[in-house]
Amino acid sequence: MPHIDVDRNLPGIRALMAFRPETAAPMGELANVLLRDDEGLSMAERELIAAHVSYLNDCFYCHQSHGAIACEYLDGNKDLVEQVKKDYNSAPVSDKLKALLSIAGSVQKGGKYVTPEQVERAKTLGASDRDVHDTVLIAAVFCMFNRYVDGLAATTPTDLSTYPPRAKQVATNGYGAHIFSAKQTVV
Amino acid sequence: MAFIDLQKDLPGIRGPMAFRPETAKPLNELAEVLLHDDNNTLSRGEREMIGAYVSSQNDCFYCQNVHGALAQHYFQCDIPFIDAIKKDYQSAPISDKLKALLAIAGSVQKGGKYVTPEQVEHARTFGATDREIHDTVLIAAAFCMFNRYVDGLNTRAPQDRQLYVDRAKIRAEEGYADLNVYK
Numbered sequence: 001m002p003h004i005d006v007d008r009n010l011p012g013i014r015a016l017m018a019f020r021p022e023t024a025a026p027m028g029e030l031a032n033v034l035l036r037d038d039e040g041l042s043m044a045e046r047e048l049i050a051a052h053v054s055y056l057n058d059c060f061y062c063h064q065s066h067g068a069i070a071c072e073y074l075d076g077n078k079d080l081v082e083q084v085k086k087d088y089n090s091a092p093v094s095d096k097l098k099a100l101l102s103i104a105g106s107v108q109k110g111g112k113y114v115t116p117e118q119v120e121r122a123k124t125l126g127a128s129d130r131d132v133h134d135t136v137l138i139a140a141v142f143c144m145f146n147r148y149v150d151g152l153a154a155t156t157p158t159d160l161s162t163y164p165p166r167a168k169q170v171a172t173n174g175y176g177a178h179i180f181s182a183k184q185t186v187v
Numbered sequence: 188m189a190f191i192d193l194q195k196d197l198p199g200i201r202g203p204m205a206f207r208p209e210t211a212k213p214l215n216e217l218a219e220v221l222l223h224d225d226n227n228t229l230s231r232g233e234r235e236m237i238g239a240y241v242s243s244q245n246d247c248f249y250c251q252n253v254h255g256a257l258a259q260h261y262f263q264c265d266i267p268f269i270d271a272i273k274k275d276y277q278s279a280p281i282s283d284k285l286k287a288l289l290a291i292a293g294s295v296q297k298g299g300k301y302v303t304p305e306q307v308e309h310a311r312t313f314g315a316t317d318r319e320i321h322d323t324v325l326i327a328a329a330f331c332m333f334n335r336y337v338d339g340l341n342t343r344a345p346q347d348r349q350l351y352v353d354r355a356k357i358r359a360e361e362g363y364a365d366l367n368v369y370k
Binding site: 003004005016019020022023025026027029030033034057058059103106107110111112114116119129130132133134136137139140141143144145146147148149150151152153 | 203209212217221299300318334338
């Protein structure tokens with residue numbers, strides 16, 4: 001049960017965002033700028049970083065939601081998404097993305113865990129300054145979203161079939177006002 | 188030295204904000220609503236103190252000094268008073284309600300699931316509302332982001348703490364919404 005009185009018909013972060021639209025607006029914009037962008041990193045890569053960090057933070061709602069969105073961009077390759085979440089080193093993704101996921105994993109522990117060697121390695125494999133910046137900020141932002149969702153004990157749907165329909169909506173429309181209105185069964 | 192070429196030698200979060208203005212805008216708008224907007228039953232000082240406390244728990248020198256100095260500005264106190272709260276808020280001369288909210292913030296810093304129903308109930312007995320609990324959790328979560336952004340890119344933090352105190356007044360007056368990172 002959520003720690004505060006929010007709309008029970010909305011799952012996860014959406015109930016919290018409906019509770020306080022003033023903070024929801026900049027958070028939605030931040031998600032759009034960081035995740036709905038194909039420059040340097042693809043939208044799929046950005047969502048994979050988000051899903052991996054959320055998995056490390058053990059935030060079920062966020063890693064299911066963003067894993068499902070990554071899946072939308074990856075032609076439904078759910079196995080790949082699950083592999084990146086749990087053990088990206090053995091996943092068939094680029095060495096550059098692996099190096100960036102390693103940086104994201106350090107950010108998840110704390111900013112100071114990122115080493116110059118990790119950054120150098122990512123750059124050697126073709127990561128630009130902007131790619132490194134966006135990786136660090138995506139990882140940091142999910143350390144916020146995950147804590148927001150679990151810190152208020154937001155309702156988390158356990159029925160995994162409810163995530164893909166929502167993911168399709170985000171893949172089509174991005175992160176915006178529709179997240180408050182579109183239906184997702186809370187089971 | 189910062190891990191990426193931030194072009195301008197700006198301290199702390201202002202470097203990456205200048206590097207990527209597209210993300211700086213919503214980050215500053217979020218800070219404005221959470222920390223500076225007066226449509227809130229938590230005072231600006233209390234909200235900045237929650238930010239400073241979480242930043243100290245995350246060992247982020249830049250953020251804990253920026254936001255500690257802002258709390259100091261609003262509380263009209265000195266650096267040792269803020270340091271005492273960061274070190275041991277339970278023994279500090281602050282309200283029981285703020286202590287209860289700082290306990291929740293401290294749990295969020297470790298991870299969302301560390302917040303207990305008992306902590307929330309405890310805060311309610313001292314008058315905390317749903318929205319105050321919401322804002323406390325989100326401020327703590329937001330600083331877990333800001334701190335990682337600042338330290339994860341290895342940005343530069345001025346070591347002279349008085350510099351932060353000197354800058355706090357202007358930030359209190361101007362807020363965060365239209366923050367000019369070059370000023």
